[in-house]
Amino acid sequence: MKLGRLEFAVMKSRPREFIARRVEYRAFERFGFDPAGRDVLELGCGSGYAAHLISLQNPKSYSGVDIMEEQIALANRRALPENFIFIVGDAADLSSFEDSSKDDVIIFGALHHIPVWKKVVREARRVLKPGGRFFIDDPNQGFVVLAMKLMRMEHDEAGLFELRELEAELGACGMEVRGKKNLLCGLMWSLWGVRKP
Numbered sequence: 001m002k003l004g005r006l007e008f009a010v011m012k013s014r015p016r017e018f019i020a021r022r023v024e025y026r027a028f029e030r031f032g033f034d035p036a037g038r039d040v041l042e043l044g045c046g047s048g049y050a051a052h053l054i055s056l057q058n059p060k061s062y063s064g065v066d067i068m069e070e071q072i073a074l075a076n077r078r079a080l081p082e083n084f085i086f087i088v089g090d091a092a093d094l095s096s097f098e099d100s101s102k103d104d105v106i107i108f109g110a111l112h113h114i115p116v117w118k119k120v121v122r123e124a125r126r127v128l129k130p131g132g133r134f135f136i137d138d139p140n141q142g143f144v145v146l147a148m149k150l151m152r153m154e155h156d157e158a159g160l161f162e163l164r165e166l167e168a169e170l171g172a173c174g175m176e177v178r179g180k181k182n183l184l185c186g187l188m189w190s191l192w193g194v195r196k197p
């Protein structure tokens with residue numbers, strides 16, 4: 001689902017970048033996210049702020065996918081190494097990526113925007129190498145509903161899911177949850193898992 005004008009503006013704001021850097025990225029690092037020398041795929045990469053953070057740790061490669069051309073245009077304006085690419089595409093259809101080709105798949109706050117989020121989870125599993133790692137964070141369902149009301153915005157309810165539903169889906173498609181944590185006093189959660197061999 002593409003972002004509305006207000007959310008698009010919020011997502012590229014300084015406060016958003018602060019939270020992404022100091023809260024979300026840090027939570028992934030505490031889980032053990034270390035992209036150095038690894039093939040990384042980010043789904044719903046937005047304007048590429050996480051890509052900028054990842055570039056500081058020298059991954060082997062980085063690919064960012066986002067459905068909005070406007071977001072990819074912003075991401076492409078960043079001064080990033082040549083092994084960083086951004087693609088306009090749907091996270092639920094990663095057919096341009098080979099099976100078992102990525103060491104890490106990461107998603108920052110994008111899964112609740114995708115009504116077919118279960119397909120995204122399955123695609124992430126397919127492109128991960130055995131033992132590859134999946135890092136996800138998202139706002140809590142209740143927080144999304146409240147934020148949308150306050151901003152007078154609509155949100156497709158199909159994209160709203162409980163954390164336990166995600167955990168069940170991960171288990172069902174051959175991934176093992178290794179850790180989870182509440183962020184921002186429970187307004188968000190973060191989780192990581194690995195693809196079983």
Ligand SMILES: C[S@@+](CC[C@H](N)C(=O)[O-])C[C@H]1O[C@@H](n2cnc3c(N)ncnc32)[C@H](O)[C@@H]1O
Pocket residue numbers: 001002003011016020043044045046047049065066067068071089090091092107108109110113114
């Ligand atoms: C809330 S924003 C988060 C952006 C970025 N990850 C961040 O943390 O700033 C959600 C992003 O998911 C993208 N998105 C929504 N549906 C998508 C889909 N089916 N495939 C890929 N990206 C999608 C939107 O375009 C948007 O950039």
